[in-house]
Amino acid sequence: MAExxxxxxxxxxxxxxxxxxxxxxxxxxVESLHxxxxxxxxxxxVARETGAKTATTDYRELLRRPDVDAIFVSTTPETTHYxxxxxxxxxxxxxxxEKPMGLALKEADEMMAMAxxxxxxxxxxxxxxxNPKYAxxxxxxxxxxLGVPVTALVSRNVSRSIGNKIGGRIRLSPAVMxxxxxxxxxxxxxxxxxxxxxxxxxxxxxxxxxxxxxxCTWIMVTMEDGTAFTIGAGWALPPGYPxxxxxxxxxxxxxxxxxxDDSHRxxxxxxxxxxxxLPLSTMPGEQVGHVYQGPMRAETIHFIxxxxxDRPVLVTPxxxxxVMEVTLAADLSAEIHQPVSxxxxx
Ligand SMILES: NC(=O)c1ccc[n+]([C@@H]2O[C@H](COP(=O)([O-])OP(=O)(O)OC[C@H]3O[C@@H](n4cnc5c(N)ncnc54)[C@H](O)[C@@H]3O)[C@@H](O)[C@H]2O)c1
Numbered sequence: 001m002a003e004x005x006x007x008x009x010x011x012x013x014x015x016x017x018x019x020x021x022x023x024x025x026x027x028x029x030v031e032s033l034h035x036x037x038x039x040x041x042x043x044x045x046v047a048r049e050t051g052a053k054t055a056t057t058d059y060r061e062l063l064r065r066p067d068v069d070a071i072f073v074s075t076t077p078e079t080t081h082y083x084x085x086x087x088x089x090x091x092x093x094x095x096x097x098e099k100p101m102g103l104a105l106k107e108a109d110e111m112m113a114m115a116x117x118x119x120x121x122x123x124x125x126x127x128x129x130x131n132p133k134y135a136x137x138x139x140x141x142x143x144x145x146l147g148v149p150v151t152a153l154v155s156r157n158v159s160r161s162i163g164n165k166i167g168g169r170i171r172l173s174p175a176v177m178x179x180x181x182x183x184x185x186x187x188x189x190x191x192x193x194x195x196x197x198x199x200x201x202x203x204x205x206x207x208x209x210x211x212x213x214x215x216c217t218w219i220m221v222t223m224e225d226g227t228a229f230t231i232g233a234g235w236a237l238p239p240g241y242p243x244x245x246x247x248x249x250x251x252x253x254x255x256x257x258x259x260x261d262d263s264h265r266x267x268x269x270x271x272x273x274x275x276x277x278l279p280l281s282t283m284p285g286e287q288v289g290h291v292y293q294g295p296m297r298a299e300t301i302h303f304i305x306x307x308x309x310d311r312p313v314l315v316t317p318x319x320x321x322x323v324m325e326v327t328l329a330a331d332l333s334a335e336i337h338q339p340v341s342x343x344x345x346x
Contacts, residue, residue, distance in 0.1 A: 167211025
């Protein structure tokens with residue numbers, strides 16, 4: 001298909017939707033931007049700052065526009081992901097859905113079938129695949145530098161502001177909301193191998209009283225070829241830079257290993273007002289003057305280009321469904337204190 005400009009809609013212009021909208025607004029392949037947001041003040045501000053062509057509080061109005069080719073679904077609470085995405089696909093829009101893909105596997109199955117039957121691009125926001133450090137691990141596995149994978153570890157802690165933000169709107173676990181990024185990353189690196197068993201443990205000490213959710217979950221996944229990896233995800237760090245995230249990655253294989261520092265401790269800002277903080281330390285990143293720091297801009301552009309230039313999406317819905325199955329198994333395992341075998345029974 002020849003290159004053509006596209007019109008893009010963003011549904012939900014909170015923290016993440018605003019980033020998506022601003023990247024779209026500045027991209028030469030985007031003809032026009034259309035926004036839907038139920039908070040009128042937020043809608044008005046983001047529409048003004050992006051020069052959006054239309055803005056509505058009813059996303060169905062946006063979906064009725066025949067000129068809109070593609071949609072970012074960036075709404076919360078996460079119960080909105082499935083019904084809004086289903087409406088987007090029914091309206092024959094190419095759709096980018098933020099993680100998690102849905103709350104139940106049957107939702108994922110239905111959306112995947114709809115996209116496939118209608119020939120639409122459908123992808124899920126696993127943003128860290130667009131972080132060069134993470135892409136480097138994938139590259140070194142793919143080109144043979146590391147040999148055959150043996151084991152991997154991702155330990156991530158984020159600040160309580162995230163746990164409180166998520167816990168304040170919905171009772172979803174660190175497995176479904178946070179570990180999901182790192183499970184996707186390692187499964188992507190281990191492409192071609194299937195996860196067969198999940199064991200997880202959660203700790204309840206801080207967030208339970210306010211939100212009924214654990215502070216952290218540690219998840220061990222075994223693949224069919226015997227490779228085993230561990231993901232730790234916690235959201236109990238004290239406040240610091242808003243939405244601070246720190247991660248350590250170890251990827252060990254037969255011919256080599258990669259040890260990656262994604263701790264975000266490389267920039268220290270010290271002010272009389274707030275003391276020391278670690279700026280530019282969120283997972284999606286942020287705009288810094290004329291440049292964007294972090295992976296979300298590249299991810300957003302990737303989807304724009306996939307639609308406008310008819311290129312494949314990097315994150316397939318089948319992969320996202322597999323990640324979802326592992327996160328659901330992790331929650332179940334943590335609850336019953338037993339390993340859980342995959343595939344999960346429907
Ligand atoms: N990829 C990443 O790195 C990353 C990081 C953070 C969050 N996320 C995901 O992105 C999604 C959005 O997170 P957020 O932090 O921006 O949330 P948010 O709460 O800041 O924003 C969500 C917005 O959706 C709006 N909304 C809700 N229902 C709507 C509807 N029916 N129509 C239009 N707008 C509606 C809300 O008013 C709100 O402004 C979440 O599902 C989250 O899991 C991804």
